Amino acid sequence: MRVLILGGDGYIGWPTAMKLSAAGHEVLVTDNYMRRNLMRETDSEALFEVPNLHERARIWEESSGKTVGVEIGDLDNWDFISSVFEEFKPETIIHYAEQPSAPYSMIDRRAADLTLRNNLGVTFNVIQAMNAYTPDAHLVKLGTMGEYGTPNIDIEEGWIEIDHKGRKDKFLFPRAAGSLYHTTKVLDTDLLWFYVRVWGLRVTDLMQGPVYGLATNESGEDARLYSFLNYDEIFGTVLNRFMVQAVAGYPLTVYGKGGQTRGYLHLRDALQCVQLAVETPADPGELRIFNQFVETFSVNDLAERVQASGQRLGYDVKIENLPNPRKEMEEHHYNPTHTGLLDLGLEPNFLDEAEMDAMVSLIARYNDNIVTGRIFRGVKWKK
Ligand code: USQ
Numbered sequence: 001m002r003v004l005i006l007g008g009d010g011y012i013g014w015p016t017a018m019k020l021s022a023a024g025h026e027v028l029v030t031d032n033y034m035r036r037n038l039m040r041e042t043d044s045e046a047l048f049e050v051p052n053l054h055e056r057a058r059i060w061e062e063s064s065g066k067t068v069g070v071e072i073g074d075l076d077n078w079d080f081i082s083s084v085f086e087e088f089k090p091e092t093i094i095h096y097a098e099q100p101s102a103p104y105s106m107i108d109r110r111a112a113d114l115t116l117r118n119n120l121g122v123t124f125n126v127i128q129a130m131n132a133y134t135p136d137a138h139l140v141k142l143g144t145m146g147e148y149g150t151p152n153i154d155i156e157e158g159w160i161e162i163d164h165k166g167r168k169d170k171f172l173f174p175r176a177a178g179s180l181y182h183t184t185k186v187l188d189t190d191l192l193w194f195y196v197r198v199w200g201l202r203v204t205d206l207m208q209g210p211v212y213g214l215a216t217n218e219s220g221e222d223a224r225l226y227s228f229l230n231y232d233e234i235f236g237t238v239l240n241r242f243m244v245q246a247v248a249g250y251p252l253t254v255y256g257k258g259g260q261t262r263g264y265l266h267l268r269d270a271l272q273c274v275q276l277a278v279e280t281p282a283d284p285g286e287l288r289i290f291n292q293f294v295e296t297f298s299v300n301d302l303a304e305r306v307q308a309s310g311q312r313l314g315y316d317v318k319i320e321n322l323p324n325p326r327k328e329m330e331e332h333h334y335n336p337t338h339t340g341l342l343d344l345g346l347e348p349n350f351l352d353e354a355e356m357d358a359m360v361s362l363i364a365r366y367n368d369n370i371v372t373g374r375i376f377r378g379v380k381w382k383k
Contacts, residue, residue, distance in 0.1 A: 007096030018218035019271045028069035044232035085133040102179035103379040119184035138281035145209040149176035155336035158289025200285040209263035209293035212239035232374040246310040256324030258300035259331040263293025276344040290340040294348035309356040327381040
């Protein structure tokens with residue numbers, strides 16, 4: 001299949017490119033390096049330097065014999081995106097090309113503006129480009145479990161049937177996001193649902209939880225093929241952050257009471273899910289939604305697991321409850337359905353002791369690179 005990956009430089013983007021290219025697909029990646037630029041601007045550089053996309057594609061070709069095409073440009077620019085669609089004629093489009101950080105979106109007006117315009121603008125352009133050049137292609141769009149928020153009922157897989165005054169209908173499950181970033185994903189879903197209804201596009205929207213991990217089957221031990229590992233407050237996700245904090249001797253930064261519960265998955269499983277979605281496309285006129293995670297943890301559960309792993313490896317790991325800079329529920333019900341991807345064949349990797357210890361040991365190799373000033377700066381949801 002010809003697969004176009006939008007946002008191919010990101011934490012999940014590059015590993016997806018290797019995974020699908022290894023599986024025999026013809027892969028083209030695009031990126032405008034926005035994340036790299038924002039990391040630099042906000043002093044949130046990753047744990048180690050990552051080669052640029054052209055370099056990564058060369059290294060991948062040397063190690064696997066497979067080629068990945070690279071186009072650098074801004075998908076918010078119609079000339080760029082339309083030329084990519086017109087020339088490559090993708091059969092599948094994977095859309096990761098968004099500003100991915102909740103804290104970044106809450107820094108100030110400018111950061112919020114960039115997040116809103118970029119995320120909605122790119123999704124709109126993707127829809128228009130599909131309609132103009134590849135109306136039969138399948139779009140796999142990365143959404144977030146955070147679209148649903150933390151309602152006091154079980155979260156269904158995208159949709160809910162409502163029985164009202166004796167009549168029934170199916171609706172998008174109610175959304176109530178917790179940051180502007182998450183809200184842009186809600187708006188994306190609505191935009192997609194509109195064009196699925198009127199133009200009959202085929203779309204899979206993946207409601208993904210926080211991802212952890214670094215090495216994948218394709219990168220193996222070759223550090224030049226690893227993804228970004230962010231441990232800073234802005235671009236780092238919580239478990240990756242805690243593991244780096246453990247190695248750095250920095251007390252684990254649990255926000256508030258630590259009862260915040262989310263659905264987590266390893267990077268390898270995120271790739272499996274995307275490959276399954278790509279290889280079993282949605283039907284024309286279908287907005288298919290999967291809840292993409294394998295197990296739920298509270299922040300306290302994660303902190304305790306990282307502490308235990310640190311202790312096994314000889315680190316003295318302390319846990320600290322900081323005043324929560326975010327506005328979110330710290331104790332709540334959380335029981336989302338997630339059977340769709342398992343039904344397609346997902347074989348989950350669970351967070352066991354061996355996996356934890358392997359990740360902490362890998363991170364420890366880069367101990368000298370950790371800049372502790374990047375770990376916590378307290379971007380507040382409400383000033
Ligand atoms: N948290 C802490 N301490 C920290 C960092 C985070 O207690 O040092 C807490 C947060 O308050 C939150 C939970 O851990 O309750 C998860 O935070 P996170 O930073 O790992 O994840 P989040 O900001 O929600 O965003 C990440 C990705 C985003 C993705 C989302 C999936 O950056 O792209 O959409 O995970 S989800 O959380 O399911 O919405």
